[in-house]
Amino acid sequence: MAGRKGNILAVDDTHANLRLLAGIFAEREYRVRPVPDGAMAVSAAQAEPPDLILLDIMMPGMDGYEVCERLKADERTCDIPVIFISAKNDLFDKVKGFSLGGVDYITKPFQAEEVLARVETHLSLRSLQTRLEEKNKALTDALEQLKATQNQLVLQEKMAALGHLVAGIAHEINTPLGAIQASINNITNALNASVRELPRLIQHLSFERQADFFALSEAALKSKETLSSREARKKRRSLRKVLEDHEIDDAESASNILVNMGVHQDVSAFIPLLKEKESPFILQTAYNLFVQQNNSQNIKTAVERVSKVVFALKSYARHDDSGQMIQAVVTEGIDVVLTLYYNQLKRGIEIIKNYSAVPHIPCHPDELNQVWTNIIHNAIYAMDGKGQLEISVRASEGADSDPEAGWIIIRMTDSGKGVPDDVRAKMFEPFFTTKPAGEGSGLGLDIVRKIIDRHQGRIDVESEPGKTTFSVFLPIRQ
Amino acid sequence: MPEKAILCVDDEQIILTSLRDQLQRHFGSRYSYEFAESADEAFEVIQEFYEDGVEILIIVSDWLMPDMKGDEFLIRVHQQFPGIVKVMLTGQANEEAIERTRKHANLHRCLHKPWSEDELIEALISGLEM
Numbered sequence: 001m002a003g004r005k006g007n008i009l010a011v012d013d014t015h016a017n018l019r020l021l022a023g024i025f026a027e028r029e030y031r032v033r034p035v036p037d038g039a040m041a042v043s044a045a046q047a048e049p050p051d052l053i054l055l056d057i058m059m060p061g062m063d064g065y066e067v068c069e070r071l072k073a074d075e076r077t078c079d080i081p082v083i084f085i086s087a088k089n090d091l092f093d094k095v096k097g098f099s100l101g102g103v104d105y106i107t108k109p110f111q112a113e114e115v116l117a118r119v120e121t122h123l124s125l126r127s128l129q130t131r132l133e134e135k136n137k138a139l140t141d142a143l144e145q146l147k148a149t150q151n152q153l154v155l156q157e158k159m160a161a162l163g164h165l166v167a168g169i170a171h172e173i174n175t176p177l178g179a180i181q182a183s184i185n186n187i188t189n190a191l192n193a194s195v196r197e198l199p200r201l202i203q204h205l206s207f208e209r210q211a212d213f214f215a216l217s218e219a220a221l222k223s224k225e226t227l228s229s230r231e232a233r234k235k236r237r238s239l240r241k242v243l244e245d246h247e248i249d250d251a252e253s254a255s256n257i258l259v260n261m262g263v264h265q266d267v268s269a270f271i272p273l274l275k276e277k278e279s280p281f282i283l284q285t286a287y288n289l290f291v292q293q294n295n296s297q298n299i300k301t302a303v304e305r306v307s308k309v310v311f312a313l314k315s316y317a318r319h320d321d322s323g324q325m326i327q328a329v330v331t332e333g334i335d336v337v338l339t340l341y342y343n344q345l346k347r348g349i350e351i352i353k354n355y356s357a358v359p360h361i362p363c364h365p366d367e368l369n370q371v372w373t374n375i376i377h378n379a380i381y382a383m384d385g386k387g388q389l390e391i392s393v394r395a396s397e398g399a400d401s402d403p404e405a406g407w408i409i410i411r412m413t414d415s416g417k418g419v420p421d422d423v424r425a426k427m428f429e430p431f432f433t434t435k436p437a438g439e440g441s442g443l444g445l446d447i448v449r450k451i452i453d454r455h456q457g458r459i460d461v462e463s464e465p466g467k468t469t470f471s472v473f474l475p476i477r478q
Numbered sequence: 479m480p481e482k483a484i485l486c487v488d489d490e491q492i493i494l495t496s497l498r499d500q501l502q503r504h505f506g507s508r509y510s511y512e513f514a515e516s517a518d519e520a521f522e523v524i525q526e527f528y529e530d531g532v533e534i535l536i537i538v539s540d541w542l543m544p545d546m547k548g549d550e551f552l553i554r555v556h557q558q559f560p561g562i563v564k565v566m567l568t569g570q571a572n573e574e575a576i577e578r579t580r581k582h583a584n585l586h587r588c589l590h591k592p593w594s595e596d597e598l599i600e601a602l603i604s605g606l607e608m
C-alpha cells in the first residue's frame with residue numbers, strides 16, 4: 001500500500017510487536033517498514049529516510065538510545081522525528097530519550113489509537129516545520145536578492161550622479177588644456193621675438209631710456225594683479241586720458257599694452273620712454289617679455305586646475321571593496337565633491353565654507369562622498385542654480401564627563417525655495433521625488449539616510465523658504 | 479583708434495589672456511580686442527562699441543558659461559547684429575546647441591578646446607573676409 005499519509009520505520013526486536021505496529025499503520029494508508037534490530041534500523045533510515053521512526057529501546061546488540069544517537073549524528077537522518085516505544089516507564093528513561101533527540105515517548109503496552117494520534121501529531125508538526133524551513137529559505141533568498149538590488153541601485157545612483165558631472169568635467173579639463181596649448185605658442189613666439197629684437201632695441205636707446213625700459217619690464221614682471229575684463233576696460237580708458245594729456249601718440253594702443261602688462265598705477269616715470277619715436281616697438285618688446293611670464297603663469301594655473309579635477313575624480317571613483325571603515329577627514333570629501341561641482345556652482349552660486357578643524361573618523365569615504373553629492377545636487381536644484389550654499393563643519397565634544405562621545409556636525413544650508421511640509425514628511429522615502437517624470441529617481445535621500453545609518457549617524461532637515469539646512473551628525477568614535 | 483573690433487567671451491581668465499596674446503600677435507593694432515567674462519558683460523561691451531561707433535567684426539564665444547550659455551548669447555546678438563561673424567570656442571560640445579546656433583545665428587565656425595592656433599586664425603581670417 002502506498003504511504004499516502006507517510007512513510008514510517010518501525011523498529012522492534014519482538015516480531016509480535018512489529019506485526020502489530022505494521023498492522024495499525026498499514027490499515028490507515030501509511031507505508032511501514034518493519035526492522036527487527038538497531039543496526040538494520042540505522043542503515044534502513046540512511047538508505048531511504050522515512051518521515052518518522054518508531055523505536056524500541058531495549059534491543060539486543062544496538063539499543064534504541066544508540067540508534068537514536070547515530071541517527072541524530074547523521075545529516076541525512078538527523079531531522080527525522082523519533083518516537084520511543086518502550087516497556088520501561090520510569091522518568092529517567094523518558095528524560096534520556098528526550099535528551100537524545102526523541103520527540104515523544106510511548107509506553108508499552110500501547111493502545112493503537114494513542115500511537116496513531118501521536119504519530120499523526122508529529123508528522124504534521126514535522127511537515128509544518130519543513131514548510132517553515134522552506135519559507136525561511138525563500139525569505140532568505142529574497143532578502144539576499146533585495147540586498148543585491150539595493151547595492152545595484154546605490155551604484156546606479158552613484159553612476160547617475162557621476163553622469164551629471166561628466167559633461168561638466170569635459171569642459172573642466174578642456175578649458176585648461178586650451179589655455180595651455182595657446183600659452184605655449186604665445187611663449188615660444190614671444191621668446192623668439194625677444195631674442196630677435198632686444199639687441200636692436202638696446203642699440204637704439206640712450207642709457208637713460210635703456211634703464212627706463214628695464215624698469216618698465218620689471219614693473220610688468222612684478223605686477224601680481226589680475227584685473228577682471230571689466231576693470232581692465234576702466235583702467236584702459238583712464239590711462240588713455242592720462243597718456244593723451246601727456247601728448248603721447250597712439251595713446252590707445254599704449255594704454256592697452258600697459259594695462260595688459262599690469263602697469264597702470266603710476267606711469268609718470270615711463271612718459272619719456274613713451275615719447276620716443278619708436279615707442280610702439282619699445283612697448284611691444286617689453287610686452288613680449290611679459291607674455292612669457294604671464295603665459296607661464298597661465299599654464300601653471302591651468303595645470304593646477306586639471307590636477308585638481310583628476311584628483312577629485314579619482315577620490316570620487318575610489319571604491320573600498322573591503323567594506324572596512326578607514327580613517328578620514330570629512331572636509332576632504334566635501335572639497336572633492338565641491339571641485340567636481342565647481343562648474344555648476346560657479347555659475348551663480350556662492351559657496352561659504354566654515355570649516356573648523358575636525359579629527360579623523362572611521363568612515364566609508366566613498367559613501368560619504370555620495371552623501372555630500374546628493375545634498376549639494378539637491379541644493380543646486382532647489383536654488384535653480386542661483387544663490388548661496390553655506391557649508392559648516394565642526395566637532396562637538398559632548399559632555400565633559402565623556403569627552404570622546406562627540407559628533408562631527410556637517411551643515412549644508414541652501415537659499416533655495418525650501419521644503420514644503422508635505423514633501424518634508426516623505427523626502428527620505430525611496431522613490432519620492434518632486435522632479436518631473438524621468439528626471440529624478442527619488443532615491444537620493446533614501447541612499448543618503450542609509451549611508452548615514454551605516455555610520456551610526458543621523459540627519460535632520462530644517463527648512464523655510466530661502467533657508468534649508470541639512471545637518472549630518474557623524475560619531476567621532478565608533 | 480581702430481574702428482573695428484574683435485570680441486572674445488569666456489568665463490575663464492586663462493582663456494581670455496591666451497586668446498588676447500594670440501590675436502595681438504596675428505592682427506597687431508589692426509583691430510581692437512575686447513574681452514568679456516559673461517554674456518551680460520558682452521552685451522555691455524557691444525552697447526558701448528555701438529555708441530562709440532566701433533564696428534564689431536567677430537565674436538568668439540565659449541558655450542558653457544554662467545547664466546546665459548553661448549548658443550543663446552550668439553542668437554540674441556544675431557537678432558540685433560546679423561552682420562557680426564560668430565565663432566564658438568567650446569570645451570564641451572552640446573550638438574543640439576551648436577546646431578541651434580548654426581541655424582539661428584549663422585554660426586561661422588565651432589572650434590573645440592584645446593584649439594590649435596592655426597585653426598583659430600583660419601576661422602577668424604575666413605570670417606573677416608566674408
Ligand SMILES: Nc1ncnc2c1ncn2[C@@H]1O[C@H](COP(=O)(O)OP(=O)(O)OP(=O)(O)O)[C@@H](O)[C@H]1O
Nearest residue numbers: 378379382418427433434435440441442443444445
Ligand atoms: N535642498 C532641498 N530643498 C528643497 N527640496 C529638497 C531639497 N533636497 C531635497 N528636496 C526634496 O526632496 C525630494 C527627494 O529628494 P531625493 O534626493 O531623494 O530625490 P530627487 O533629488 O528628487 O531625485 P534624484 O536623487 O534621482 O536626483 C526632492 O524631489 C525635493 O522635492
